[in-house]
Amino acid sequence: MKTLASLLLAAAASIAQADPLPSWKDTHSKKAIIAFVDKVTTPGSPDYVAPAERIATFDNDGCLWSEQPMYFQAFYIFDRIKALAPDHPEWKEKEPFASVLKGDVKGALAGGEKALLEMAMATHAGLTGEEFDKVVGDWLASARHPKTGMAYDKMVFQPMLELLAYLRAEGFKTFIVSGGGIDFLRVFAEETYGIPPEQVVGTSIGAKYELRDGKPVILKTPDSLFVDDKAGKPVGIHQHIGRRPIFAAGNSDGDFQMLEYTMAGDGARFGLIVHHDDAEREFAYDRESHVGKLARGLDEGPDRGWTIVSMKDDWSRVYPSAP
């Protein structure tokens, strides 16, 4: 058994060594990632980390898939508000719902995160787990991004898919730690990223157990909100994973504390920030963006030893379907 397992791992490692990250240009970022992985996975290395402790956490919006012109889950929420409107005549007079129904996105988002969370609660609660999965799955299958015309789950970053696969081949356990809804993410995370539901941490609302026509179901409830963003990310990591990551990737100041917490652990650590500086192939935004604002990470990240990845300079490809 031991021998076969070792052979298998060696084979995986040797395949990985061919070029584990083909969509990454041969720049500092790629070299830094590979050097880190080599040192924590090489037995006998002073930086060696046992497989069980190779925890890697990834933000989703703007880190694994795009997030402009607004979080993709917000498109879902808006579509869902429109679909549910006939059952909610009061929404015509009530903000932010009224703006959504008038097609006024700017007005709908004027209330900031609070308004978005209110709409998320109203549209996510009241369904069973299975019903929610189906509604989101159907939406993902039919909805298209307003600018690219692509399905949202095709607007994922090929270099990050390669990074996830590379880390897993090297014995890491990969997690999503996102401000997005945990159940929303779980609908596509396994197929899209190879990350199973139990390795998804996200913003959550309450749930209760009940018998519906004698059949046990989980009903999502509009309470017990946990916001897995900013200082909430290390908290979500503690509650769900129970172990400090050794690798964390994000792209906005909402990921600052996750990287700070990760990097403060003992031994070798890797912090990665995806910088959206590629207006041609994706979007270019940072300090002034209403979504995915990145300022403190740019200012302090390099001195903290974080690797700032330039989409423009470090990636030879952005989306899987791109040439």
Next chain:
Amino acid sequence: MKTLASLLLAAAASIAQADPLPSWKDTHSKKAIIAFVDKVTTPGSPDYVAPAERIATFDNDGCLWSEQPMYFQAFYIFDRIKALAPDHPEWKEKEPFASVLKGDVKGALAGGEKALLEMAMATHAGLTGEEFDKVVGDWLASARHPKTGMAYDKMVFQPMLELLAYLRAEGFKTFIVSGGGIDFLRVFAEETYGIPPEQVVGTSIGAKYELRDGKPVILKTPDSLFVDDKAGKPVGIHQHIGRRPIFAAGNSDGDFQMLEYTMAGDGARFGLIVHHDDAEREFAYDRESHVGKLARGLDEGPDRGWTIVSMKDDWSRVYPSAP
């Protein structure tokens, strides 16, 4: 890669087939477990389940380790109250703390679950994640069970350790889903059961992220109580795992809803109840017990297709150290 992986799995399966459960007598319970595992893991079987969906959940108290004369975590809480008493002069006059300090266990537990949770909150909050791990680890290393004189983490059930290992060898992912404290369980679950922190679901209190002398820590806080028991167990499973188990094991009516939820899914399912009927080698209790009460499970379990495991008749050994 494929070939090596298949060989590895085949080798694991063949080793397992030698006798995956040597501490289980050759009775109906053992046969039922093996028959279930065979049918869900055999490719081409009408009951085949893909590895990613082979989720198995286990209660801890009374299912993986003993729970008499009271939950082992209650011993920890009582010891901790005594240790912290100098900083809490008010406890001398305040129940249930006053009873604990007087050594009156019955009085301390008179307030039932509510009193226990109050004491848990008071003794678990206020520490960082790392501090809590150390305090519990030190306690486990030194505390001894009042009846057996054994360390608490040696009072685990050898047949259940074998069952956990067998399921994992067959591609299952094993989780603890316990009414016990999630962070308490995580201190010993990996070494004792081979279950990593991220696969532990339990009762939890709040946590917050803060910088302490510039170092990021998670501080456990006395709020946001989630009780992972009874109808809370399927909720905990939904929030943490996000997928309905196909195998669930418990021992008390606190596990009823977990088994009910598990068994109600489509396809082959397995529900297991450990019945404590072995006063000689462990403890005998069920309907009238103040800890681990089992009545509804005994009444309804068999008709629901649950397997009721008799410690006395189905297990050739209880604790690993026993002959």
